[in-house]
Amino acid sequence: MKTDARGNPVTTNSDEAIVAIDRYADTAIALKPGMDAVVAAADAHRDCAMLQACAASLFATAQSSAIARRGHSYLERARARFADLTDRERTFIDAVGAGCDGDFDRAIALYEQIASLWPRDLLAAKLAEFHFFETGLARRQLALMETIAPANSDSSHAQAMLAFAYELNAMRPQAEEIARAALEREPLTMWAQHCLAHVWAGESRIAEGIAAMKHYTPTWNRFGQYIQSHNTFHLATFHRAELDFPRVLDAYRRHIWGFQPDAVVEQTDAILLLWLVELAGGDAGTRWREIAPHLRKRAHEQVFPFLNAIFFFALERAGESSEVDRSLDAMRRYAENLAGPAAQVWADVGLSQARGCVAYARGNYDRAAELLGRVLPAISIGGGSDEQRGVFHETHFMSLIKAGRKADANAALASYVGARPATKLDHRWLRLASA
Numbered sequence: 292m293k294t295d296a297r298g299n300p301v302t303t304n305s306d307e308a309i310v311a312i313d314r315y316a317d318t319a320i321a322l323k324p325g326m327d328a329v330v331a332a333a334d335a336h337r338d339c340a341m342l343q344a345c346a347a348s349l350f351a352t353a354q355s356s357a358i359a360r361r362g363h364s365y366l367e368r369a370r371a372r373f374a375d376l377t378d379r380e381r382t383f384i385d386a387v388g389a390g391c392d393g394d395f396d397r398a399i400a401l402y403e404q405i406a407s408l409w410p411r412d413l414l415a416a417k418l419a420e421f422h423f424f425e426t427g428l429a430r431r432q433l434a435l436m437e438t439i440a441p442a443n444s445d446s447s448h449a450q451a452m453l454a455f456a457y458e459l460n461a462m463r464p465q466a467e468e469i470a471r472a473a474l475e476r477e478p479l480t481m482w483a484q485h486c487l488a489h490v491w492a493g494e495s496r497i498a499e500g501i502a503a504m505k506h507y508t509p510t511w512n513r514f515g516q517y518i519q520s521h522n523t524f525h526l527a528t529f530h531r532a533e534l535d536f537p538r539v540l541d542a543y544r545r546h547i548w549g550f551q552p553d554a555v556v557e558q559t560d561a562i563l564l565l566w567l568v569e570l571a572g573g574d575a576g577t578r579w580r581e582i583a584p585h586l587r588k589r590a591h592e593q594v595f596p597f598l599n600a601i602f603f604f605a606l607e608r609a610g611e612s613s614e615v616d617r618s619l620d621a622m623r624r625y626a627e628n629l630a631g632p633a634a635q636v637w638a639d640v641g642l643s644q645a646r647g648c649v650a651y652a653r654g655n656y657d658r659a660a661e662l663l664g665r666v667l668p669a670i671s672i673g674g675g676s677d678e679q680r681g682v683f684h685e686t687h688f689m690s691l692i693k694a695g696r697k698a699d700a701n702a703a704l705a706s707y708v709g710a711r712p713a714t715k716l717d718h719r720w721l722r723l724a725s726a
């Protein structure tokens with residue numbers, strides 16, 4: 292028995308296995324490059340069950356059911372040692388297994404157990420955070436991060452996760468205070484910078500957001516491609532709020548698309564940025580066609596409905612309507628065979644969400660407005676962050692505008708802008724809705 296860097300006991304006699312676990316946890320939590328090194332380490336230390344589970348967790352968070360299946364052989368190796376393991380290790384392995392099976396509710400429940408009993412397991416909290424993203428369960432996310440916070444007051448990354456959970460619950464003053472404390476402890480806490488970007492966007496603090504993100508930019512290349520691209524995505528959305536489309540599209544070309552085009556995280560940032568440009572009145576040009584070839588297989592998977600909706604929209608904008616029809620049919624058949632909470636996610640919300648986005652892309656604005664309007668109040672259960680889900684609200688009120696339903700559009704727009712000050716982009720929309 293040895294202990295990892297957070298003081299959690301690990302069943303192994305190998306110092307190398309512990310180094311590999313610590314390195315994986317550090318890359319996952321601090322968003323550094325090199326997460327995938329855990330796979331070779333797991334292959335080299337097959338008798339370390341936790342290392343096998345760490346490798347499987349890489350696949351569980353890939354946002355692809357085909358990739359998640361690659362975790363099963365690592366979980367089998369981990370379970371072969373079950374009798375020798377601690378309760379934390381067993382619970383962790385079960386949680387990762389649930390994640391690989393696409394059972395995010397079960398995974399979250401198990402990570403909640405770990406948070407209560409072994410709060411120093413920060414990797415478990417980070418993996419839980421990912422499944423919360425896929426399920427939109429922001430209140431439980433905040434509860435988990437509050438549970439682990441006292442035991443992790445030494446970690447800026449734990450602070451950043453707590454801050455982001457506050458943000459997702461629209462508790463932005465608390466989110467900002469804790470994110471700033473995290474950055475005071477460790478300025479290179481990428482997730483805290485990211486949290487502040489969400490706060491600034493949520494409060495229309497556009498100039499402040501641009502200045503701060505530009506100030507942070509020079510250090511981003513020390514971190515993983517995902518967070519470099521995603522934090523650039525946030526900077527680009529500030530430029531969009533100023534209607535500065537050349538800067539948005541420059542960010543797309545130089546920092547967001549074309550690095551790991553088969554990674555869902557990159558596809559998500561690229562699709563949403565182009566979609567947001569179009570919703571704001573800009574022109575995404577032919578860029579949809581460079582993304583589409585990387586989406587065709589993924590569009591047939593059912594991981595969480597947010598992904599289906601954005602994949603279908605992108606494929607439709609690339610002119611691949613028959614591919615969209617086939618993918619929509621696969622989603623319908625999957626949704627119709629579900630029961631209980633999963634049926635609510637996929638059949639009650641997800642299908643209408645996806646159909647509404649496709650209807651908008653096809654110019655069927657009345658239908659898009661009807662379908663999206665019906666599901667918007669519950670759309671968080673389909674996954675995605677608060678800011679990412681804004682694309683569905685914007686598509687809804689643009690559908691109303693384009694359908695000529697100006698009064699409804701005004702009401703939807705007022706509800707979307709809420710109490711935050713109107714940006715240049717909001718003023719453009721307000722003019723469109725009242726023209």
Ligand SMILES: [Fe+2]
Pocket residue numbers: 485489521525676678
């Ligand atoms: Fe974000």
